Amino acid sequence: TGRARSGGSRQGDPDVKKYAKGFLRIAFFIERPTKLTREWFNGTMLYTRHNPKWFVRLFELGNGATESRLDFGTIRPDGIIACGVPARFLQRFFRKRGMGDVPIMAFPQNPYPGVGTVRFDCREVAARAIDLFKRRNCRHVVYVGTHLRNGIRLSRTLARAFADEAGRAGLSCSIPVRKVYSSIGIRFSECDEIMRQLAAYPKPCGILAYDDGIGRDILDLCRLSDISAPGDVYVLGMDDNGLVCEHAHPSLSSIAFDYERTAFQAAKALDDMIGGRCGELPRLVCGVTGITERASTQDTKSAGPLVARAIEYIQANACRPGGIDQRDIAKH
Numbered sequence: 001t002g003r004a005r006s007g008g009s010r011q012g013d014p015d016v017k018k019y020a021k022g023f024l025r026i027a028f029f030i031e032r033p034t035k036l037t038r039e040w041f042n043g044t045m046l047y048t049r050h051n052p053k054w055f056v057r058l059f060e061l062g063n064g065a066t067e068s069r070l071d072f073g074t075i076r077p078d079g080i081i082a083c084g085v086p087a088r089f090l091q092r093f094f095r096k097r098g099m100g101d102v103p104i105m106a107f108p109q110n111p112y113p114g115v116g117t118v119r120f121d122c123r124e125v126a127a128r129a130i131d132l133f134k135r136r137n138c139r140h141v142v143y144v145g146t147h148l149r150n151g152i153r154l155s156r157t158l159a160r161a162f163a164d165e166a167g168r169a170g171l172s173c174s175i176p177v178r179k180v181y182s183s184i185g186i187r188f189s190e191c192d193e194i195m196r197q198l199a200a201y202p203k204p205c206g207i208l209a210y211d212d213g214i215g216r217d218i219l220d221l222c223r224l225s226d227i228s229a230p231g232d233v234y235v236l237g238m239d240d241n242g243l244v245c246e247h248a249h250p251s252l253s254s255i256a257f258d259y260e261r262t263a264f265q266a267a268k269a270l271d272d273m274i275g276g277r278c279g280e281l282p283r284l285v286c287g288v289t290g291i292t293e294r295a296s297t298q299d300t301k302s303a304g305p306l307v308a309r310a311i312e313y314i315q316a317n318a319c320r321p322g323g324i325d326q327r328d329i330a331k332h
Contacts, residue, residue, distance in 0.1 A: 023055040024274060027077040029085045031061050035241045036259060040083045040107065043263025051271060061085060079274045081266070082106040087115040103273040105266045105282065108154055116273055116282040118266050120154060124288050125255055126161040126208075129236055130169050132253075132291060133206030136234050136299060140202040141166050142174045144218065146210040155210050162208060174201065194218070195225045203232045212237035216248040219296060223249065230308060235296045250295035250312045255288055262286040 028044060030037040041058070048054045076099040082090055087106040091114065094102050107118035133141050143162040145155035159175045166173035176197060198221060209215035215237030222229040229235055229250065237245065240256035262284060269282035295315070298308050313332045317324050 022053065024051075024053050024078040024271075025075065026054050026056045026079050026081065026270075027059060028056050028081045029059045029061065029083065029090065031084045033060070034084070035239055035243075036257075037083050039259035040081075040263040043260035044081060044267045046260065047264050047267035047271075054267075054271075076100075077102055079270045080104040081270060082109070084108070087112050087117070091115070103270060105270040105273070107262075107266060107286065110153060110157075111281075111283060114281070116266070116269055116278075116284075118262060118284040118286055120158075120257070121285045121287045122154075122157045122161040123165070125158060125238065126165040128255060128288055128291055129162065129206070129208045130165040130171065132236065132293075132297060133234060134169055134171070136204065136206060136230075136297060138171065138204050138206035138234060140172045140174065140204075141206045142176070142201060142208070144176060144207060144209045144214055146214065151210065158210070172202065191221060191224075195221050198222060198225055198227055198233065201233075204234065205232065206234045207236065209235065209237050212239050212241045212244040212248075212252060212254050215252050215254070215296070216244055219248050219250065219252060230296055230298045236291070240292045245292070245294060246315075248296065249316060250298075250308070251315060253294045253297040254292050256290055256292055258287050258289045 026044075028041060030041075044056060048056060076094070080090055080102050082104055083106075085106075087104050087109055090104060090106075091101065094100070101114055103116070104114075105116040105118065106112070108120055109115065109117040110119055111117055130141065141162070143159050145159050146152070163173050163175060174197075176194075198218070207215075207218060209218055215235050218235050219229055222233055222235070227233055235252060237252050237254040238257075240254040245252040245254050266282070266284055269278070269284065272278045273282070295308060295311055298311075309332065310329050313329055314324070317328070
């Protein structure tokens with residue numbers, strides 16, 4: 001199972017052949033480490049406890065799936081898990097090297113020829129978000145999508161589901177034509193336009209962001225625009241990345257997904273594909289475990305805006321040198 005390269009392959013070595021027969025070589029591809037890929041890898045490795053013949057090797061492609069980044073070698077894997085990496089790219093890569101069609105399970109991925117897929121349950125995501133915004137008495141709802149290359153199709157599907165659920169709930173809905181590009185930070189060239197849109201939306205307004213990074217940036221722009229969040233605006237992210245959500249100001253509520261359990265099921269489906277036990281290609285769905293509510297969707301009518309501001313101040317300053325006391329909170 002070692003790394004074999006052209007000109008240096010040990011596949012003919014009897015010891016390699018002996019041990020290789022006892023394992024299924026699984027290539028686990030990610031673009032970069034994220035909460036999603038960590039939890040998906042955890043669920044995959046949980047499956048290896050039930051199937052010790054699996055030998056999983058992790059490949060990180062960096063920013064952008066390009067063949068020049070694929071440091072793979074010449075050994076054909078028995079199966080592939082593609083987490084955030086387009087299935088068509090991996091299919092093309094292995095076909096060009098004469099390895100044929102390797103069984104692939106891909107997430108997130110809409111149905112694709114020759115590939116087992118796992119997709120998000122966009123209807124459930126939209127329904128949960130709309131339900132929360134209705135409970136906050138929002139007059140208007142907004143979905144902020146992305147132009148991030150690997151997320152465009154998912155973002156469009158989410159936008160359609162969100163608009164449909166808003167219509168069923170009798171809420172007016174906006175889906176900005178110009179979407180943001182990444183969760184690393186909304187580009188400066190887009191900030192002014194987004195702030196104008198935030199100011200123009202009917203209040204109170206509920207905003208669902210494509211991911212937690214975009215949700216955090218929207219909260220920052222609300223502060224710059226003197227828009228009360230929560231209160232005038234309620235912001236909800238997706239992925240429940242605590243590192244991002246807890247350090248947003250105010251802290252960001254987020255939709256949490258059932259990654260590990262779904263990854264375990266996907267690994268089992270891939271095992272069935274490798275063993276020829278699938279009558280048809282697996283089509284799995286990753287559901288929602290719930291919404292982790294934080295300050296960005298707090299009910300200001302029941303708690304009061306002063307309480308919301310006090311909580312935000314405590315979260316931001318409790319660990320500063322010298323600490324804070326009641327007088328500091330009251331002054332703020």
